[in-house]
Amino acid sequence: MMINDDSQNIKINSDMREKFLEICRRVGIRESMAIVKFITICIEKNGFDLDLAAYEKIAALKSDSRMSYRIDKERKAKFKELCAENGISISGAVKLFMADVIQEKNMDKYFSS
Secondary structure (H helix, E strand, O other), rough: OOOOEEEEEEOOHHHHHHHHHHHHHHHHHOHHHHHHHHHHHHHHHOOOOOHHHHHHHHHOOOOEEEEEEEHHHHHHHHHHHHHHHHHOOHHHHHHHHHHHHHHEEEEEEOOHO
């Protein structure tokens, strides 16, 4: 359990959220844990394995749902800094991750052991 954690909220397209949740259920991971693992991997690699230019397409989708997840403040700050260096918001990076998982229909790219 994280001692010094914070909440992060994102607005998202409900269809995209449902597709992501479906993959999370199939993989056996909570959506919040998948997002935090993605953030951790990005921090460790000091970058993204995503097409950041694809965000415009995702941003055009109607955001009619909300998601929230808990993350420790230090990790959140590091990820926010990484996102800023790459010209994208935290929620933008998370949405790109979710879109990539949906397109690939799995999380192997991020979580293969």
